[in-house]
Amino acid sequence: MTDILTAPAPSSGAPTPNPAAAPAARTRRKARREARAAWGLLTPALIVIGVMTVYPAVLMVIQSFTDYTVKNKVQGTWPSFVGFQNYIDLFAQSDFPAVLARSLGIMIVLTILNMTLGMLVAILMVRLSRAWRILVSVGLLVAWAMPPLTATVVWGWIFDTEYGVVNAMLNALTGTSNWTNHSWLLNPWSFFFVLTIIVVWQSVPFVAFTTYAALGQVPDEVLEAASLDGANGFSRFRLIVFPYLRSVLTVVLVLQIIWNLRIFTQVYALQSRGGLASETNVLGTYLFRQGVGEFGATAAIGVVMVILLLALSWGYVRTTLKEEEL
Incomplete structure (x- = not known):
């Protein structure tokens, strides 16, 4: 009887929760x-990105392998598939290689000047008094806020052949009239000298403000400790400040490379004021002037530009992905 009372109840077959x-x-x-x-929430943004970016990019790649022209667009006919012929002609039967080398050269010069001067201005702003810092900030904002076309027109008048301030000042300094009617835009080297001044004048504020904001994140205690240990200014910047700025400067550097490689407005405006387009074209103006209605050939140029920009920014993208994995 006791065994019956104490025996476990038979299982009913139902799983135990x-x-x-x-x-x-x-x-x-x-x-x-x-x-x-x-x-x-992301769907509307993805739709807009797909319509505004993905669709034109895919269409550009497809057109780069065809002989699509304005004739096909007007007549409503399909273009012929030409494979890589547009790319072969681009590098073998045009002046695109020279334009590409010129664009890369001016990009390197502009990027170095923008980054160097912007960082120096940011360090200077840290050491200035409040009043001087506000004055410098206002001046930088004025240069940064001015539209590129307006800035190019203003600097174009400064370097004007007949009425330019620069020619008048050079005549006054040399005591001669050798600079009268001197054209700064006719010679390609002086053309790019003027272009460099305009682009750097408008690009330095962005680098300066971004670097100045990043400098505020460097702990003062660490800098004071390094100073007490005998580290000089260069050592403190190299060993302490720069590691804090590395991620910010990497982003700024990639943006500067992209922006300087795709400049258009300043170059086109200066060419309209007397520059030789054939000697001063960069990728943007070359694409604009190349083959009106030759959509297949211009699409090939656009694809090469996109690949080049992706290759130049791939290092930053890879670093960002590695940081997210950590």
Whole structure:
């Protein structure tokens, strides 16, 4: 009788509920709801990006392998597939290689000047008094806020052949009239000298403000400790300040490379004031002037530019992905 009373009840075959399973299931359902909500919020932005960026990019790649011209567009006919012929002609039967080398050269010069001068201005702003810092900030903002076309017109008048201030000042300094009617835009070297002044004048404020904001994140205690240990200014900047600025400067450097490689407005405006387009074209103006209605050939130029920009910025993208994995 005792064995009967103490014997375990027979199993009914139903699974025994796990107390930890219910919270885990609720967590999974919550994660799925949050994922659906996130995708719902992202969908409008993804649609806009797809329409404004992905579709034109795919269409450009497809057209680069055809002989699509304005004739096909007017007549509504399909272009012929030409394979890599547009790319072969681009590098073998045009002056595109010279334009590409010129664009890379001016990009390197502009990037070095923008980064160097911008960092120096930022360090100077840290050491200035409040009044002088505000004055310098206002001057930088004025240069930064001016539209590129307006800035080019203003600097074009400064270097004007007949009425330019620069020619008048050089005549006054040399005591001669050798600089009268001197054209700064006719010679390609002086053309790019003027272009460099305009672009650097407008690009340095961005680098300066960004670097100045990043300098505010460097702990003063660390700098004071390094100073007490006998580290000079260059050592403190190289060993302490620069590691704090590295991520910010990397982003700024990539942006400067991209912006300086795709400059258009300043070059085109200076060419309109007397520069020789054939000797001063960069990638942007070359693409604009090359083959009106030759959509296949110009699409090939656009694809090469995109590949070049992606290659130049790939280092930053790879570094960013590695930092996110850590």
